[in-house]
Amino acid sequence: MNISKKPSNLHAEQRRRWLAAGLSVVAVAAFTPFNAxxxxxxxxxxxxxxxxxxxxxxxxxxxxxxxxxxxxxxxxxxxxxxxxxxxxxxxxxxxxxxxxxxxxxxxxxxxxxxxxxxxxHPSMEAVLVQNASAIKTVRDLKGKKVALNKGSNVHYFLVKLLEKNGLHYNDVDIAFLAPADARAAFERGAVDAWVIWEPYLAAAEKTMSARILVDATGVVQNxxxxxxxxxxxxxxxxxxxxxxxxxxxxxxxxxxxxxxxxxxxxxxxxxxxxxxxxxxxxxxxxxxxxxxxxxxxxxxxxxxxxxxxxxxxxxxxxxxxxxxxxxxxx
CATH class of the missing domain: 3.40.190.10 (Periplasmic binding protein-like II)
Incomplete structure (x- = not known):
């Protein structure tokens, strides 16, 4: 049977075009500016x-x-x-x-x-107590329940504050609570003090019956x-x-x-x-x-x-x- 060679030539031409197109893509990628x-x-x-x-x-x-x-x-x-x-x-x-x-x-x-x-920012973290609380000094915290966020900046602040005032970390009963939970516990009297940072600190002062016992000035850098x-x-x-x-x-x-x-x-x-x-x-x-x-x-x-x-x-x-x-x- 006499078969024409034209289809084979066509396929060869297509392969050459595809190869050329592929090389063009590689060339564009290779020479694209670094910033691009x-x-x-x-x-x-x-x-x-x-x-x-x-x-x-x-x-x-x-x-x-x-x-x-x-x-x-x-x-x-x-x-x-x-x-x-x-x-x-x-x-x-x-x-x-x-x-x-x-x-x-x-x-x-x-x-x-x-x-x-x-x-x-030492004045941006502090120990809060209720306005009517009998706690007047840091030493009065001994045996009291204190709320704070575990692993936060105020955690370290409390450790150094107690140390500076002759108390040990184990002298207080610590309740590890996130700020929202700590605020709720403080407001209902479930904890005696709350160690907290801004803006929770200012918000508690302005909207709750709370006062600052002491801030971090002279204790930690924060x-x-x-x-x-x-x-x-x-x-x-x-x-x-x-x-x-x-x-x-x-x-x-x-x-x-x-x-x-x-x-x-x-x-x-x-x-x-x-x-x-x-x-x-x-x-x-x-x-x-x-x-x-x-x-x-x-x-x-x-x-x-x-x-x-x-x-x-x-x-x-x-x-x-x-x-x-x-x-x-x-």
């Missing part, structure tokens, strides 16, 4: 209701990071320990937290690093920290640098515009502005690079918790130093 190919970078921020919420609402960070091809996702959390759990399982890359939760997280094997720190993971920090130091710059811009703006800052916070927190005004008056302003001296403060927190058997092993906080911190830096 880096467009897949993502920064996943976990935030509590606070300064990072203001940063999100303003949209300035997205504008700063767009030229780097970085997109941002935001996830809101109720407390620092939960944020750090999310970091540990790889769900977020950056967040904000008090001084105690990172200690528990590092002791549990978290890959966290300290990306930045705030100035101290810094806030911004954290990331070791891997993310190594690969995205440029991104984290910009984030911290933008955070500090809002911080310093708020120092110079306290009423405007309170108005923004009021919308975020869902609290009346007069309550937030109280909180802002107690604030310090400024976001700082992490130094060896600041990590040394955290080491004291870690050693305190280890000695009380609140963490299972001794840790070296400097293992969580950011990769850009030069050895021997102050």
């Amino acid at each position: 190919r880096a467009a897949q970078r993502v920064l996943r921020i976990g935030n509590q209701k606070g300064l990072l919420s203001l940063l999100k609402n303003r949209g300035t960070l997205e504008k700063r990071l767009a030229p780097l091809g970085v997109t941002i996702t935001w996830t809101e959390f109720t407390a620092g320990p939960v944020q750090l759990e999310a970091l540990n399982v790889g769900s977020i890359d950056f967040g904000d937290v008090g001084e105690a939760p990172p200690i528990f997280s590092q002791a549990a094997g978290s890959p966290l690093i300290y990306a930045a720190a705030t100035v101290p 810094r806030q920290y911004y954290f990331s993971s070791k891997d993310y920090a190594k690969q995205n130091a440029d991104v984290l640098k910009i984030v911290i710059e933008e955070v500090n811009k809002i911080d310093l703006w708020g120092r110079d515009h306290p009423s405007d800052l309170a108005a923004e916070y009021s919308a975020v927190l869902g609290l009346p502005k007069p309550i937030v005004d109280v909180m802002i008056k107690r604030s310090g302003f400024g976001t700082l690079p992490v130094t060896n001296a600041i990590l040394g403060e955290q080491q004291v927190v870690a050693d305190t918790f280890f000695n009380l058997k609140l963490i299972p092993k001794k840790i070296n906080v400097h293992d969580a130093a950011p990769p850009w911190l030069a050895a021997g830096a102050a």
Whole structure:
């Protein structure tokens, strides 16, 4: 049978076209500028209701990071320990937290690093008692039931407060309660005192029969920290640098515009502005690079918790130093 060769020639021509098209795709990928190919970078921020919420609402960070091809996702959390759990399982890359939760997280094997720190805020956490309470001094807390959030900044505050006043951690009956549950227990008289931070502190003062027994001034620094993971920090130091710059811009703006800052916070927190005004008056302003001296403060927190058997092993906080911190830096 006489079979024409034309179909075979056609198939050969199709193969040549497909091969040429495939090589073109490879060539385009190979010669695509790096910045275009880096467009897949993502920064996943976990935030509590606070300064990072203001940063999100303003949209300035997205504008700063767009030229780097970085997109941002935001996830809101109720407390620092939960944020750090999310970091540990790889769900977020950056967040904000008090001084105690990172200690528990590092002791549990978290890959966290300290990306930045705030100035101290000692007047933003305190021990609350009822206005009519017979408790007048810290020593009066002996044998009393005290509510606090386990693993939070106020946990460390209470430990050091008792120590400074000649009491031991075991001299009080501690009830580990989240802020909402602690407020309810305090209001109905189920606990004698409540150790709490802002804005819960100002809200309780303004809306309940409560008074401050003592705040953290002269006891602990009560810094806030911004954290990331070791891997993310190594690969995205440029991104984290910009984030911290933008955070500090809002911080310093708020120092110079306290009423405007309170108005923004009021919308975020869902609290009346007069309550937030109280909180802002107690604030310090400024976001700082992490130094060896600041990590040394955290080491004291870690050693305190280890000695009380609140963490299972001794840790070296400097293992969580950011990769850009030069050895021997102050």
